[in-house]
Amino acid sequence: MKLFSAEQIYAADKFTIAKQNITSDELMERSAVQIFNWMHLRMQGAPVKIHLFCGIGNNGGDGIALARHLQEHGYNIAVYVVNYSTKRSKDFLINLDRLKDRKIWPNFMDSDGEFPEIGADDIIVDAIFGIGLNRPPAKWVGKLIDHFHASKAFILSVDIPSGLYMNQVPEQKDAVVRANFVLSFQTPKLVFFLPETGIYIDQWEVLDIGLDMEFLTAEETDYELIGKSEVLPMYVPRTKFSHKGTHGHVLLVGGSYGKIGAVTLASVAALKIGSGLVTSYVPACGYTILQTALPEAMVLTDGETAITSIDYTIKPSAIGIGMGMGTETQTIQAFATFLKSNSLPLVIDADGLNMLASNMELCSFLSKQTVLTPHEGELERLVGKWEDDFDKLAKVKALSKKFDCIVVIKGAHTITVYHDKGFVNTTGNPGMATAGCGDVLSGIITGLIAQGYESLKAAIFGVFLHGKSADLQIESKGYQALLASDVVEGLGTAYLDLFKLPEKPPQQEAESQE
Numbered sequence: 001m002k003l004f005s006a007e008q009i010y011a012a013d014k015f016t017i018a019k020q021n022i023t024s025d026e027l028m029e030r031s032a033v034q035i036f037n038w039m040h041l042r043m044q045g046a047p048v049k050i051h052l053f054c055g056i057g058n059n060g061g062d063g064i065a066l067a068r069h070l071q072e073h074g075y076n077i078a079v080y081v082v083n084y085s086t087k088r089s090k091d092f093l094i095n096l097d098r099l100k101d102r103k104i105w106p107n108f109m110d111s112d113g114e115f116p117e118i119g120a121d122d123i124i125v126d127a128i129f130g131i132g133l134n135r136p137p138a139k140w141v142g143k144l145i146d147h148f149h150a151s152k153a154f155i156l157s158v159d160i161p162s163g164l165y166m167n168q169v170p171e172q173k174d175a176v177v178r179a180n181f182v183l184s185f186q187t188p189k190l191v192f193f194l195p196e197t198g199i200y201i202d203q204w205e206v207l208d209i210g211l212d213m214e215f216l217t218a219e220e221t222d223y224e225l226i227g228k229s230e231v232l233p234m235y236v237p238r239t240k241f242s243h244k245g246t247h248g249h250v251l252l253v254g255g256s257y258g259k260i261g262a263v264t265l266a267s268v269a270a271l272k273i274g275s276g277l278v279t280s281y282v283p284a285c286g287y288t289i290l291q292t293a294l295p296e297a298m299v300l301t302d303g304e305t306a307i308t309s310i311d312y313t314i315k316p317s318a319i320g321i322g323m324g325m326g327t328e329t330q331t332i333q334a335f336a337t338f339l340k341s342n343s344l345p346l347v348i349d350a351d352g353l354n355m356l357a358s359n360m361e362l363c364s365f366l367s368k369q370t371v372l373t374p375h376e377g378e379l380e381r382l383v384g385k386w387e388d389d390f391d392k393l394a395k396v397k398a399l400s401k402k403f404d405c406i407v408v409i410k411g412a413h414t415i416t417v418y419h420d421k422g423f424v425n426t427t428g429n430p431g432m433a434t435a436g437c438g439d440v441l442s443g444i445i446t447g448l449i450a451q452g453y454e455s456l457k458a459a460i461f462g463v464f465l466h467g468k469s470a471d472l473q474i475e476s477k478g479y480q481a482l483l484a485s486d487v488v489e490g491l492g493t494a495y496l497d498l499f500k501l502p503e504k505p506p507q508q509e510a511e512s513q514e
C-alpha cells in the first residue's frame with residue numbers, strides 16, 4: 001500500500017473532484033458518512049456522550065459534517081468549534097450552515113474560554129487539525145489537548161491525530177493528540193509508523209473515500225507499506241524437478257568465542273527459509289557446537305577463538321557476514337580483505353556493521369546492493385547522530401545512494417531503504433526484542449538471496465516473514481517467552497500463512513447454513 005504525502009493527497013482530491021464531477025463538499029460528505037458508518041456499526045445507537053472538537057479547516061469540516069449525521073441518528077453529541085484562526089475553509093462553512101439549519105449550535109472556543117467537562121466514559125472526536133497542519137498549534141490548543149488526555153475519554157481522531165505533521169516530527173511533544181483510534185482517509189500516513197510519531201496512535205484503520213484509483217495507482221510514492229498483498233507476488237514457488245543445488249548455497253561468516261550461537265541461529269534460519277545448502281564459517285571453537293546443533297550445515301573453520309582470515313574454495317550464491325564475529329584487529333583485517341575481493345551478493349550484520357562503521361572507506365568495496373541490517377545503535381555508528389526520525393531517513397537514503405546498498409532499519413516497524421524509497425514493514429511484535437532475533441533475520445535474508453531473490457526483494461520479504469513468524473508464534477508462546485529459535489521454528493507457518501484465505505465473516509456462514 002502506498003503511503004502518500006500531503007501534497008499527493010491534495011492532488012488526488014483535486015483530480016477526483018474533476019474526474020467524478022463532484023464538488024469538494026461532496027467529497028467531504030463522503031468522508032463524514034464513512035466515519036459515521038464506522039461509528040454507528042460499533043455503537044449501535046448507544047447513548048454515550050460524544051464530544052466533537054472541530055477545527056476550522058477541512059478536518060474540522062469533516063467533524064462538523066459527522067456531527068450532523070450523528071445527531072440525525074439520535075446520538076448524544078456536543079459540538080465545539082476550535083477557533084484557532086480566522087481563516088475558515090469554504091467546506092467547513094458550508095457544513096457549519098447545514099448544522100445550524102438543523103438547530104445545532106456549536107460552542108465556539110477560543111483562547112479565553114473554559115474547557116468543557118469530559119467524562120472518562122465519553123468519546124472525543126478529534127477533528128481539530130488534519131494533514132494541513134504546518135506550524136505548531138497555539139498554546140491554548142495544546143492545553144485543550146492536555147484536557148482531552150486528562151479526561152481519560154476514548155479519543156477517535158479524524159484522518160490523523162491533531163498536532164502531528166505529515167513530514168516532520170512535532171516541535172511540542174505534548175501538543176499532540178494521543179489517539180486511541182485513527183480513521184485515516186484512503187491511506188495511512190508515514191508518521192503512524194515512525195518511532196517518534198507512531199507513539200501517538202494506538203490503532204488505525206483506513207476509510208476508502210473513493211479517491212480516483214487511476215491517479216493513486218500512477219502516483220509514485222517515497223514510502224510503501226508492506227503487507228501480505230505486497231509480498232505475495234514476490235514469492236517464488238518450488239518446481240517439481242528442483243534439487244538442493246537449485247536453491248542456492250549460503251555462506252555465513254561469523255562467530256567468536258562465546259558467540260557461536262549467533263552464527264548458529266543465522267545458519268538454521270538460512271536453511272529454514274529454504275536455501276539448499278548452508279556452510280557456516282566460524283573459528284575452530286565453534287566447530288563442534290555447529291556440527292552438533294545443526295547437522296544439516298557444513299562447517300569451515302579458521303582461527304581458534306576469532307576469525308583471522310576468510311578463505312574458502314566453495315562457491316556460495318550469497319554470503320552473510322558479521323553475526324557474533326567480534327572486532328579483533330585480525331578479524332577486521334580479514335573482513336577488509338574479504339570485502340575488497342568479494343563480488344557476490346552480501347548481507348552484513350552486527351559486528352560486520354561495526355567494523356564497517358569504524359572503517360567507512362570499506363563501504364566503497366561493497367558488492368552491488370549489499371544488504372545492511374543495523375539496529376538503531378549500529379545505524380548511528382554508520383550514519384552519525386540524527387536530529388529526528390525524518391533526519392534519520394534522509395541520512396539512510398544518502399548512505400544507500402552513495403554506496404548502492406540496501407539498509408534495513410530494524411525497529412517496531414522495520415523500514416527497508418533503497419536509494420530514495422522506503423518499505424515499511426507491518427509484521428512483528430515486542431516479543432522480538434530478544435537476543436538473537438537479528439541473527440535470524442540476517443540468515444533469512446541471505447537464504448532468500450541464495451535462492452535467487454533480488455537483494456531488495458529478499459530484504460523486504462525476509463523482514464515480513466521474520467515478523468510474521470513471530471506474530472504466529474506468540475499466539476501460543478506469549479511475548480515474554482518468545483525466543484529467536486521460536487522465530488526460526490515458525491518460518492514454515494509464516495510461508496503457509498501467505499496462502500491462507502481470510503476467514504469468512506460469520507454472517508455469511510450463518511446465511512449459507514440456512
Ligand SMILES: NC(=O)C1=CN([C@@H]2O[C@H](COP(=O)(O)OP(=O)(O)OC[C@H]3O[C@@H](n4cnc5c(N)ncnc54)[C@H](O)[C@@H]3O)[C@@H](O)[C@H]2O)[C@@H](O)CC1
Binds near residue numbers: 013061135
Ligand atoms: N482526500 C482527503 O483525504 C480528504 C480530506 N479531507 C480533510 O481535509 C483535511 C485537510 O484539510 P486542510 O487542508 O483544510 O487542513 P486542516 O484541516 O488540517 O486545517 C489546517 C488549516 O489551518 C491552517 N493551519 C495549519 N497549522 C496551523 C496552526 N498551527 N494554527 C493555525 N492554523 C493552522 C492551515 O493553513 C490549514 O488551512 C484532511 O486531513 C481531511 O480531514 C476531507 O474533507 C475530504 C477529503
Ligand SMILES: [K+]
Binds near residue numbers: 128129130158
Ligand atoms: K484530526
